[in-house]
Amino acid sequence: MSGGLVKEKTRVRRHAIAAWRGLAFMVLGIPATLVGLWFLTVISMITSFVGVLLFPSATMLLRSQLDGYRDRINRWTDVRIERPYLPEPEAEPGIHGYFKRFxxxxxDPATWRDYLxxxxxxxxALFTAxxxxxxxxxxxxxYVLAAFAGDLIGRYGGNDWYAFVHVTEGYGSDTGRVVSTLVVATACVVIGYxxxxxxxxxxxxxxxxILGPTQKSRLALRVQHLTETRSEAVDASAAELRRIERDLHDGAQARLVAMGMTLGAIEHLLDKDPEKARLLLSETRASSAKALHELRDLVRGIHPPVLADRGIGDAVKALALDHPLSVEVRADLPERPEAPVESAxxxxxxxxxxxxxxxSGASRVWVDMGYENGMLRITVTDDGRGGAALDGGTGLRGIERRIGTFDGxxxxxxxxGGPTMVTLELPCALSSPKTSPS
Structure with a gap:
C-alpha cells in the first residue's frame, strides 16, 4: 500500500472520529449540567449554614466532572488545558479549618469559571463540537427519507419537509424528490465530516x-511547583551527600586506614623479617590500586569526566558500552545543553x-536524544516484557521528581507484553557547541 493511500485513509478516519467525538462531548456534558444545577441549588442556600456546609463538596464534585472534561479535550483535540485551581490551604481541624477551606x-476564580x-x-457545544x-x-x-420513510411520514400527517425538499407524494416527480433529498443528505454528510x-x-x-488557568492561578501553581521541586532537590542533594559519605567511609577510607596500619607493621618488620615486609608491601600496593579505583568510580558517579568533557551524547554512549544489554544510542544535538540539565x-x-x-527482561535498548522547540527530548525504549508503572517501585517516580526541578x-x-518507552522532556537552552560528532 502506497504512503499516499495510507495518509488519505488516516485523514478520513480522523475526520470520521472527530465527528462522533463532538457528539460525545454534547452527550457527556449532561452529567456536568446536572452537577451544575446541584451547585446552583447549593449557591442559593449559601446565606445559611447548610449552604456553607454543602459548598465544598458541591465544588469538588463539579471539579471532578470538569477534570474529566479537560482530560477528554486534551486527548481528543489539539488543545491542552492545565488544571487551573489555586492550591488549597492545609487541612485544619474544627470549624475554623472548615471555614478557611470554604x-x-x-x-478561587476557577470555581466560578467552572460554573459559567x-x-x-x-x-x-451544539454549534461547535x-x-x-x-x-x-x-x-x-x-437517506432514510429517500429510501422509504418520506412517504410514510406524509401518509400519517408528519412533517413533509427535509431542508427545502418536499419528501411526500404529491410534490413533483418521485425521481426528483428522491434525487433532491439524496443531494442534500450527501452534502450534509460531506460537510459534517x-x-x-x-x-x-x-x-x-x-x-x-474558560477551564484553563488564569494568570493568578498559573502564578500560584508555579510557586507551589517551585516550592515542591526545591524541597525535593534539597532532599535529593542530601541523600546524594549521604551516599558519597557512606561510599567513602565503607570503601576508600577503610582501605586507606588499613594501608596505614599495614605500613606501620612493615616499618617494624623491615629489619626483623624483610621477606614478610616485602609481602605486606605487595598487598599494600594492591590495596592502594583498589582504593584508587573506588575513588575513580565515586568521582564518576558524582560527575563523569566524559560528561564534562564531551557532553551527554558521548557520555550516554560510554554508558551503553558498559551496559549488560545491547544499547543503541542516537544523539542529534546541535549544541550542548546547560550543564545542570545535562547532568540531570x-x-x-x-x-x-x-x-x-x-x-524488564529485555535484550535490546534504544536511546534517542534530540532538541526541538527549546526542549531536550530523550526516549529510552526496550523490547522487554512491559508492565512498568510509575508507582511500581522501579525508581521512575524518583526520576520524575528530580527532573521536575528543571520543569522536566x-x-x-x-x-x-512490551515494549516499554520512557520519554523525558526538559526545557533548556543549548549553551556551547558539541565537541564530538554524535
Missing part, C-alpha cells in the same frame, strides 16, 4: 479559555538503563 474555594462553563457549554455529528446524522436521516476536526479544535479553544538528564538515563537491565516531565508507555 473561603479558599469560594474566592456548565451554564453556557451546552449551547456552545456537536455540529458536524448532527449534520452527519441529518444526512443519514435524509469535512469540518469535524476544525470544529472540535474550536471547541477545545473555548474550553481552554544523564543520571536519569543511567537509572532508566539500570532499571531495564534489572526488571516524564511520560511512560509500558503495556503488558
Amino acid at each position: 473561603i479558599a474555594l469560594i474566592s 462553563w456548565v451554564l453556557v457549554d451546552p449551547f456552545v 456537536a455540529l458536524p455529528g448532527l449534520l452527519v446524522l441529518y444526512g443519514i436521516w435524509g 469535512a469540518i469535524a476536526p476544525r470544529m472540535l479544535n474550536v471547541y477545545g479553544r473555548w474550553g481552554r479559555s 538528564a544523564y543520571f536519569a538515563v543511567s537509572e532508566i538503563l539500570t532499571n531495564a537491565a534489572k526488571h 516531565v516524564l511520560a511512560l508507555s509500558s503495556p503488558v
Whole structure:
C-alpha cells in the first residue's frame, strides 16, 4: 500500500472520529449540567449554614466532572488545558479549618469559571463540537427519507419537509424528490465530516479559555511547583551527600586506614623479617590500586569526566558500552545543553538503563536524544516484557521528581507484553557547541 493511500485513509478516519467525538462531548456534558444545577441549588442556600456546609463538596464534585472534561479535550483535540485551581490551604481541624477551606474555594476564580462553563457549554457545544455529528446524522436521516420513510411520514400527517425538499407524494416527480433529498443528505454528510476536526479544535479553544488557568492561578501553581521541586532537590542533594559519605567511609577510607596500619607493621618488620615486609608491601600496593579505583568510580558517579568533557551524547554512549544489554544510542544535538540539565538528564538515563537491565527482561535498548522547540527530548525504549508503572517501585517516580526541578516531565508507555518507552522532556537552552560528532 502506497504512503499516499495510507495518509488519505488516516485523514478520513480522523475526520470520521472527530465527528462522533463532538457528539460525545454534547452527550457527556449532561452529567456536568446536572452537577451544575446541584451547585446552583447549593449557591442559593449559601446565606445559611447548610449552604456553607454543602459548598465544598458541591465544588469538588463539579471539579471532578470538569477534570474529566479537560482530560477528554486534551486527548481528543489539539488543545491542552492545565488544571487551573489555586492550591488549597492545609487541612485544619474544627470549624475554623472548615471555614478557611470554604473561603479558599469560594474566592478561587476557577470555581466560578467552572460554573459559567456548565451554564453556557451546552449551547456552545451544539454549534461547535456537536455540529458536524448532527449534520452527519441529518444526512443519514435524509437517506432514510429517500429510501422509504418520506412517504410514510406524509401518509400519517408528519412533517413533509427535509431542508427545502418536499419528501411526500404529491410534490413533483418521485425521481426528483428522491434525487433532491439524496443531494442534500450527501452534502450534509460531506460537510459534517469535512469540518469535524476544525470544529472540535474550536471547541477545545473555548474550553481552554474558560477551564484553563488564569494568570493568578498559573502564578500560584508555579510557586507551589517551585516550592515542591526545591524541597525535593534539597532532599535529593542530601541523600546524594549521604551516599558519597557512606561510599567513602565503607570503601576508600577503610582501605586507606588499613594501608596505614599495614605500613606501620612493615616499618617494624623491615629489619626483623624483610621477606614478610616485602609481602605486606605487595598487598599494600594492591590495596592502594583498589582504593584508587573506588575513588575513580565515586568521582564518576558524582560527575563523569566524559560528561564534562564531551557532553551527554558521548557520555550516554560510554554508558551503553558498559551496559549488560545491547544499547543503541542516537544523539542529534546541535549544541550542548546547560550543564545542570545535562547532568540531570544523564543520571536519569543511567537509572532508566539500570532499571531495564534489572526488571524488564529485555535484550535490546534504544536511546534517542534530540532538541526541538527549546526542549531536550530523550526516549529510552526496550523490547522487554512491559508492565512498568510509575508507582511500581522501579525508581521512575524518583526520576520524575528530580527532573521536575528543571520543569522536566516524564511520560511512560509500558503495556503488558512490551515494549516499554520512557520519554523525558526538559526545557533548556543549548549553551556551547558539541565537541564530538554524535
